[in-house]
Every structure is written in C-alpha cells, then in structure tokens.
C-alpha cells in the first residue's frame with residue numbers, strides 16, 4: 001500500500017521539529033510510530049485531533065529519550081578533522097604550519113607535555129561534566145545564516161572599556177604559563193601586543209606582574225586578574241603593583257571562594273596557587289573599588305541574579321565564566337549563563353560591558369556569544385597550549401581565530417559584527433537546552 005501522503009508530510013515535519021536533538025530521530029521511525037498509534041487507536045481517521053494527540057505524545061516521548069541519547073554520545077577531546085598527531089614522534093611537537101585549527105593545539109599539547117603538567121591545564125572540577133558541557137553546548141546552538149548580503153568589508157575591530165583592539169576575543173588569565181615555555185607569560189603579552197588584542201595575566205602567573213608589564217609595546221593595553229587574598233596587606237600591595245605597572249583594568253575573580261575539587265590535577269600533587277578570601281562579599285567588592293581608580297570587573301558571574309547585583313554595585317563590566325569548569329562541577333556553562341541573562345534581564349547587556357569565556361574553540365563560538373550581547377570573548381586553555389610553540393604559536397592562534405571569525409561571519413551573512421543579535425541564532429532550539437528561570 002502506498003504511504004498516505006498526509007502521514008509522510010506529518011512525520012517529515014516532526015522530523016524537522018526534533019532535528020535539534022542529537023542524533024535526530026528519523027522520519028521513518030516517526031512514520032512507524034504514527035502507524036502504530038493509529039493501530040492502537042483502531043482508527044483510519046487522520047483528523048486534526050488525531051494528529052494533535054500524536055504530536056503531543058511523541059513530544060513527551062522524545063523529550064524523555066533525547067537527553068539520554070545525547071548523554072550516550074562519547075566525549076571527544078577534539079572532533080576528528082584529520083589531524084594525525086600519532087605520526088609525530090613521542091616527545092615532539094608537530095610543525096606549527098600543521099596546526100590548522102585551535103583544537104589542534106590541545107592534541108599537540110597532550111602528545112608533547114608530561115601528563116602531570118598537561119593535567120594541571122586540562123583539569124576540570126569533579127567528574128568534568130561542566131568541562132565537557134562548556135565545549136559541547138556550542139554545537140547544540142544553531143546559526144541562521146542570511147544570504148545575498150555584501151560581506152566584503154567585515155572588520156573585527158572592537159572597543160573594550162574605551163580601548164581599541166583588533167578583535168573581540170582576548171587571552172583569559174591562566175596560571176603558570178611557565179609549564180609550557182620558559183618565557184611563560186612574556187610570550188602571551190608580546191603576541192597580544194603584536195596583534196593588538198587584550199591579554200589579562202593571572203595573579204598566579206609564572207612571571208612577576210612587573211616583568212610582564214615590561215614587555216608591552218608602546219600603547220599596548222593589558223588588564224590584570226586579581227585574587228582577593230586573605231592577607232589584606234598582600235591584597236593592597238597586589239592592587240598597587242598592578243596599577244603601578246600600567247595595567248588598565250582588573251578582573252577580580254569571584255567564582256572561587258575556595259579552590260574547586262580538581263580530581264584530574266590532584267593525582268599529581270599540584271599545590272594551591274591561590275589564597276582566596278572566602279569572606280569576600282559584594283560589600284568587600286565596594287571596598288576594593290575604593291582602593292584604585294582602575295575598573296574592577298567581577299570575573300565568574302554565573303547567574304542573572306549576580307549579573308544584576310554587579311550592576312547594582314556599580315561594576316563597570318561583568319565577566320561570565322565558570323573558571324574553565326575548574327571550580328564547581330555541573331555549574332552551567334557560560335553560554336547558558338548568557339542565555340539566562342538574555343531571557344530574563346536583557347538590559348544587562350546594555351547597562352554594562354559583558355565579557356565571557358568557557359569552551360571557546362571556534363569562530364562560530366565567538367559569534368554565538370556576540371549574538372547574545374557579550375562584547376569580548378576569552379580563551380584560556382588554547383592559549384596556554386599554543387605557548388608550547390612560544391610567541392609564534394600564540395600569534396598563530398590569534399591569526400587562525402581572526403581568519404575563522406571573518407570566514408564564519410561572511411558565511412553567516414553578517415556584514416558588521418555589531419549587527420549580531422539573537423535573530424542569527426535558533427533561539428527556540430537553544431532554549432530547549434537551557435534552564436529557564438520561572439518568571440512567576
């Protein structure tokens with residue numbers, strides 16, 4: 001018997017609806033389900049009511065099945081794009097020109113670094129569920145390209161808190177760059193200077209605050225990360241040193257009242273690199289702001305409530321981050337935080353400058369953050385891995401990302417990055433993956 005065209009249309013349509021799930025349930029399965037449904041109901045009638053009932057039941061069925069299907073997909077350190085690190089002799093790096101995309105740097109690092117040092121960079125907290133989600137969530141967010149748009153003049157130039165840079169991405173603060181290169185943070189600062197992108201060294205850097213500042217090229221703007229020390233004399237001294245060395249802004253880390261439980265790293269006896277004050281509150285944030293004229297941006301905002309509190313307490317910017325998922329496992333990914341804010345208090349993106357990082361590896365990842373209203377997007381681990389190749393490696397990463405961004409923006413049909421908004425994203429599908437706050 002030829003298939004009933006109405007059944008075919010309906011099931012193909014439903015296939016599209018559920019295509020956001022991964023793997024997509026195919027139209028064939030849906031057709032079988034629908035035929036089964038008709039059989040159970042003992043009816044040949046395909047009325048609107050029957051279709052409606054079938055749709056509702058199938059939706060319920062798939063909403064139960066899809067998350068488990070998704071969870072069953074094994075995590076890939078890097079998607080397979082044909083980079084064969086196995087041909088490189090053990091203990092050697094590939095040639096830099098073989099690094100064609102940002103994830104290649106991590107494959108090279110895992111191959112080259114000793115397991116203890118690699119584990120320090122790579123570690124997430126707990127079972128690393130948040131680490132994996134921060135990376136995987138981007139592939140669940142779909143782009144909606146527009147066509148027939150002149151994209152010949154895309155500029156990546158951007159302004160961050162009044163300072164001009166050549167790209168809307170930056171080098172996020174990460175401790176101990178010396179594990180990858182003897183010149184440690186100096187390479188990162190120099191590459192950022194040569195390319196005119198923002199770099200914010202960590203307070204737990206291998207090099208001293210002043211040593212990093214000394215390699216800045218004339219006019220180069222850098223921010224600095226700050227942990228709020230329990231020792232108030234040290235805290236005052238840290239702030240003064242950052243200011244005196246010429247840094248133009250401070251990211252104060254607020255997502256680590258105490259260090260996270262980092263299982264992978266703990267196997268190798270890594271000591272704590274911070275002495276964060278667990279008593280640090282919004283009131284102390286106000287006091288900290290009185291210690292300097294530099295803008296102090298809370299780094300590690302993970303909810304719409306805290307984004308609003310930061311604005312209430314006069315923060316000149318906020319930084320959405322879960323510390324590379326190193327603090328609290330199963331904390332929502334920063335992309336989800338951006339969505340949460342966009343859904344519940346979109347004015348945040350207008351009232352304050354929003355930075356974000358976490359799992360960013362592709363040009364499209366950056367475009368998704370920008371579409372939600374984030375203005376500057378950070379990368380942590382990739383830059384640390386790129387430092388294995390020295391300053392040249394860091395610059396190679398920056399060039400790759402700039403190139404990808406232009407290519408991706410062109411194919412998305414965005415002539416000007418400032419035009420990006422959620423119309424370029426499939427928001428409906430996206431919201432199916434995030435926790436939506438109860439507005440009642």
Ligand SMILES: Cc1cc2nc3c(=O)[nH]c(=O)nc-3n(C[C@H](O)[C@H](O)[C@H](O)COP(=O)(O)O)c2cc1C
Pocket residue numbers: 120121122134172173174175176202203204225253299321322323324325357358359360378379380381382384
């Ligand atoms: C090895 C390592 C060290 C880090 N050290 C710091 C730090 O000292 N201060 C801080 O605020 N964040 C630190 N972070 C978090 C980064 O600033 C950033 O939030 C995170 O790496 C972004 O995620 P990504 O690695 O997926 O890009 C560190 C991250 C890594 C991987």
